[in-house]
Amino acid sequence: MPATWLTSAEQTAWRNFITTLPDLTAALEADLAPYGLTLGDYEVLVFLSEAEEDRLRMCDLAGALRLSPSGLTRRLDGLVKVGWVERESSASDRRVMYAHLTRTGRSKMDEAAPHHVASVRRHLLNPIGDEGVQKLGDLFLLVREHLHALLAV
Amino acid sequence: MPATWLTSAEQTAWRNFITTLPDLTAALEADLAPYGLTLGDYEVLVFLSEAEEDRLRMCDLAGALRLSPSGLTRRLDGLVKVGWVERESSASDRRVMYAHLTRTGRSKMDEAAPHHVASVRRHLLNPIGDEGVQKLGDLFLLVREHLHALLAV
DNA sequence: TCACAATCATTGTGTTCACAACTATTTGTG
DNA sequence: CACAAATAGTTGTGAACACAATGATTGTGA
Numbered sequence: 293m294p295a296t297w298l299t300s301a302e303q304t305a306w307r308n309f310i311t312t313l314p315d316l317t318a319a320l321e322a323d324l325a326p327y328g329l330t331l332g333d334y335e336v337l338v339f340l341s342e343a344e345e346d347r348l349r350m351c352d353l354a355g356a357l358r359l360s361p362s363g364l365t366r367r368l369d370g371l372v373k374v375g376w377v378e379r380e381s382s383a384s385d386r387r388v389m390y391a392h393l394t395r396t397g398r399s400k401m402d403e404a405a406p407h408h409v410a411s412v413r414r415h416l417l418n419p420i421g422d423e424g425v426q427k428l429g430d431l432f433l434l435v436r437e438h439l440h441a442l443l444a445v
Numbered sequence: 446m447p448a449t450w451l452t453s454a455e456q457t458a459w460r461n462f463i464t465t466l467p468d469l470t471a472a473l474e475a476d477l478a479p480y481g482l483t484l485g486d487y488e489v490l491v492f493l494s495e496a497e498e499d500r501l502r503m504c505d506l507a508g509a510l511r512l513s514p515s516g517l518t519r520r521l522d523g524l525v526k527v528g529w530v531e532r533e534s535s536a537s538d539r540r541v542m543y544a545h546l547t548r549t550g551r552s553k554m555d556e557a558a559p560h561h562v563a564s565v566r567r568h569l570l571n572p573i574g575d576e577g578v579q580k581l582g583d584l585f586l587l588v589r590e591h592l593h594a595l596l597a598v
Numbered sequence: 599t600c601a602c603a604a605t606c607a608t609t610g611t612g613t614t615c616a617c618a619a620c621t622a623t624t625t626g627t628g
Numbered sequence: 629c630a631c632a633a634a635t636a637g638t639t640g641t642g643a644a645c646a647c648a649a650t651g652a653t654t655g656t657g658a
Contacts, residue, residue: 296559302570305582309569312589313466314511319592332644351606358467360646365608367644387606387653406449416462417455419591420584427580429458431573436465438572439472485614504636513616518638520614540623540636 316415323411327404332357333371334408337401340377340393347380347392376400469568476564480557485510486524487561490554493530493546500533500545529553 298306321331329337339356340346348356354364368391371377376397380390393401417425451459474484482490492509493499501509507517521544524530529550533543546554570578 296562298562298565298570301575301582302566302578305578305585306565306570308582308585308589312585312592315592316588318511319595349606350608358471361607362609362647363645385606385654389607409449409451412451412459413455415591416588417451417459419587421587422454424584424587425455425458428584429454429461431577431581431584432458432461432465434572434574434577435469435569436461438568439465439468442472502636514637515617515639516615538624538636542637 319415320408320411323415324404324408327400327407328374329400329404332367334404336367336371336391337376337393337397340391341398341401345392346398347390349382349388349390351388353391371397472568473561473564476568477557477561480553480560481527482553482557485520487557489520489524489544490529490546490550493544494551494554498545499551500543502535502541503544504541506544524550 317331324331324334335357336353339353340348350364350368351361353359354361357364359367368377368379372379376394378392378394380392382388382390420428470484477484477487488510489506492506493501503517503521504514506512507514510517512520521530521532525532529547531545531547533545535541535543573581
């Protein structure tokens with residue numbers, strides 16, 4: 293029966309988890325900074341680069357990034373300014389704006405991605421090893437499924 | 446040798462991890478909101494409640510929270526305003542201000558903590574099971590050690 | 599056909615944060 | 629003892645974000 297407090301094992305697991313997270317993201321952010329990208333910007337480019345025709349509707353992209361509509365508008369402003377993303381209005385629905393990865397954005401991505409991947413590997417995947425990677429994926433898949441089940445209610 | 450891209454297992458592990466994190470923190474935040482606390486505020490109270498004499502120097506607290514000095518000042522403003530934390534100047538070193546958990550802050554903590562613990566259990570610990578909890582602690586201990594080794598350089 | 603609700607993106611408004619500059623205090627050094 | 633350097637905390641400025649309101653467009657039902 294769930295007590296009102298954490299067991300010792302739960303305590304250390306939870307503590308290790310939340311205290312490490314800020315340091316991990318800071319390390320990834322720092323490795324990405326030399327390329328003129330934040331982690332948030334990079335996520336935008338990733339989603340666009342994997343989308344059909346290198347573009348996504350603003351609202352879909354906002355949902356994928358867990359970002360508010362205005363937050364996405366503002367973030368895209370920066371990427372548009374440097375020319376890595378452009379806005380395209382839809383022909384079929386003139387309400388929607390597409391965020392479209394430009395050719396230079398794609399090449400910027402190609403330049404930064406290997407270093408970011410190396411960064412992820414260095415700070416997270418290598419330290420936990422192959423077995424840890426497998427386990428990490430399993431664990432957060434379970435958490436993901438739980439949270440999705442909540443939303444469905 | 447580390448390739449420039451992730452293997453399939455690495456890919457899914459990493460994706461599961463980063464896509465789940467925002468949802469997890471949002472769920473924890475939502476469960477804490479009814480008690481008038483943000484996750485950040487709660488962290489402040491936790492550190493203070495575990496400290497010697499329920500108080501910490503501002504700079505130590507900022508370091509523990511990975512917060513800038515100004516960020517901590519602002520965050521404390523809110524907690525001071527509702528009377529859960531108070532500022533105390535040190536007798537021995539007149540530069541330092543202590544953040545001190547008040548009696549009402551302590552009781553607020555006692556009220557909210559069980560629910561927050563239940564929230565952590567519900568959204569993270571239960572879905573991954575006892576074995577998962579153990580593994581989670583192990584994994585992030587390794588990451589933590591790696592990151593700390595970096596800082597030492 | 600027309601009105602009305604729903605949807606999509608943008609533009610204000612306020613909050614929170616980090617970075618930099620500043621004041622106050624302590625410590626180290628000649 | 630005096631003065632420079634370091635440390636602690638606060639205040640100002642700017643960036644990034646969420647929420648609410650607005651403008652624009654679509655589609656649905658009378």
